[in-house]
Amino acid sequence: AQTVTQSQPEMSVQEAETVTLSCTYDTSESDYYLFWYKQPPSRQMILVIRQEAYKQQNATENRFSVNFQKAAKSFSLKISDSQLGDAAMYFCAYRRGPGTASKLTFGTGTRLQVTL
């Protein structure tokens, strides 16, 4: 079974600085997807960024980027120019490749604080 590990329960960053959230996963498959979701205090689950395992290029969405290391099974999220609105719980998630059911396996989350 696939597992997702987020080893940082809490992180803190100053406004305008950069922070990196860690995620590792375990799988024997070669084709899969990885996601970062943001959960603000409103409890919504908001997709931040996604990565397809067969793509070597790291995904980027504005201030959010990932460092995808397939061999190391690592998928970290970098937030640049942090803003107060980035404060939230962040979940890393894994999904098996196409042709399999869309179940997401989540990590336990990292709570990010943004300070002035």
Place this chain on the structure above:
Amino acid sequence: EAQVTQNPRYLITVTGKKLTVTCSQNMNHEYMSWYRQDPGLGLRQIYYSMNVEVTDKGDVPEGYKVSRKEKRNFPLILESPSPNQTSLYFCASSLSGRGRNQPQHFGDGTRLSIL
């Protein structure tokens, strides 16, 4: 507006009193799923449905039932709720259950407290 709608948003009830949490999506999605979120455990899948009349167990199905009689609706049923089912519940949907890189759309969550 494309969305997944869950009701109720909050519910406090007592042990043993049957309850249903509704989930409806307006995107004609085939795949729907229920997750529960608990502190320190992240989100775990309860049940999922690949299409109408096709449902299957996720990782933590005990104590829950689901049905998928229509494409848009996927209710979660707790026949005899117990305090260990106190949790935050999310419904999610995606276009296809097996497609490539199709993001899941989440509802806003239902906070359930069983006393």
